[in-house]
Amino acid sequence: MTSAAPTAPAVRTAPAPSATLAVDKVGGRIGAVISGVRLGGDLDEATVAEIRAALLEHKVVFFRDQHHLDAEGHEAFGRLLGELVAHPTVPSVDGRYALGIDNDHGGRANQWHTDVTFVPAYPAFSILRAEVVPPYGGNTLWANTAAAYAELPQPLRVLADSVRGVHTNDYDYAATRPEAPSRELEQHRKVFTAVKFQTEHPVVRVHPETGERTLVLGSFLQKLTGFTGHDSRALIGVLQSHVERPENTVRWQWRAGDVAIWDNRATQHYGVDDSDAHERTLRRITVDGDVPVGVDGRPSTLLAPRSVPEPTYGIASGASTNGVLAQS
Numbered sequence: 001m002t003s004a005a006p007t008a009p010a011v012r013t014a015p016a017p018s019a020t021l022a023v024d025k026v027g028g029r030i031g032a033v034i035s036g037v038r039l040g041g042d043l044d045e046a047t048v049a050e051i052r053a054a055l056l057e058h059k060v061v062f063f064r065d066q067h068h069l070d071a072e073g074h075e076a077f078g079r080l081l082g083e084l085v086a087h088p089t090v091p092s093v094d095g096r097y098a099l100g101i102d103n104d105h106g107g108r109a110n111q112w113h114t115d116v117t118f119v120p121a122y123p124a125f126s127i128l129r130a131e132v133v134p135p136y137g138g139n140t141l142w143a144n145t146a147a148a149y150a151e152l153p154q155p156l157r158v159l160a161d162s163v164r165g166v167h168t169n170d171y172d173y174a175a176t177r178p179e180a181p182s183r184e185l186e187q188h189r190k191v192f193t194a195v196k197f198q199t200e201h202p203v204v205r206v207h208p209e210t211g212e213r214t215l216v217l218g219s220f221l222q223k224l225t226g227f228t229g230h231d232s233r234a235l236i237g238v239l240q241s242h243v244e245r246p247e248n249t250v251r252w253q254w255r256a257g258d259v260a261i262w263d264n265r266a267t268q269h270y271g272v273d274d275s276d277a278h279e280r281t282l283r284r285i286t287v288d289g290d291v292p293v294g295v296d297g298r299p300s301t302l303l304a305p306r307s308v309p310e311p312t313y314g315i316a317s318g319a320s321t322n323g324v325l326a327q328s
């Protein structure tokens with residue numbers, strides 16, 4: 001009987017990037033499907049870097065069949081992209097970071113918007129995971145706000161570069177809703193506006209990672225600074241129409257287990273409210289962003305309240321205001 005062979009010393013090598021990762025464009029200007037990746041907190045650095053690069057290039061990336069991902073795995077993966085932040089007013093569904101995007105909770109996202117632009121440092125990335133999807137409808141659309149800026153005629157780009165706008169979570173809700181609000185909608189709105197925020201952003205921000213110029217518009221934008229209400233609405237309408245042009249958008253039909261990640265600094269999105277009473281349950285987490293800076297170098301400014309209040313869990317989205325608070 002020979003003695004057991006000595007155990008080979010454990011060798012730690014740097015994990016190689018996933019050889020199977022593939023990025024396939026969905027649309028010409030926005031959207032790509034990433035396959036060959038099992039999302040989670042244990043992904044190696046090289047794979048995370050590949051995902052981040054694809055995200056910055058394509059603005060929204062989709063992953064199919066991530067059924068293994070639960071709330072914890074969702075968060076663990078999110079942390080690989082940055083610090084997680086809670087919604088400033090809406091309590092999470094799990095007592096941690098996840099925001100419920102459920103069609104039975106009264107919240108509706110059927111307006112073009114960028115997440116949480118009513119605070120200065122709104123999220124850099126949102127990561128949305130589909131748990132239950134309806135048999136039809138309930139698609140989400142994303143629009144590329146860098147492509148929208150790039151296609152503007154030059155005089156309009158010059159104008160947009162020099163304008164700022166005030167975003168608020170206390171916008172005129174009734175003006176955008178043809179139907180009478182249900183009790184659930186009223187309740188959701190009450191929670192959503194428990195603290196009323198007002199933030200002035202440049203209409204064009206310089207993306208901190210890509211250097212691209214992107215339009216900062218969407219349904220939280222109330223008014224352009226220095227314009228009458230009439231002029232403001234007309235100008236916003238012209239700029240926003242470029243964002244919504246079908247060539248600048250992609251539409252995603254959800255399947256359970258899908259995950260979508262978007263660069264919230266370079267996109268708007270729209271949740272189509274057409275799945276009737278069928279259940280639609282998605283979970284969103286957000287990764288902290290930084291304070292936007294305009295073409296002239298001026299940062300966004302929090303006008304109200306005096307500071308971003310702490311949510312019940314974690315730090316608030318927009319907490320990293322770099323001290324850029326309203327002048328009293």
Ligand SMILES: [Fe+2]
Nearest residue numbers: 109114115269
């Ligand atoms: Fe949203």
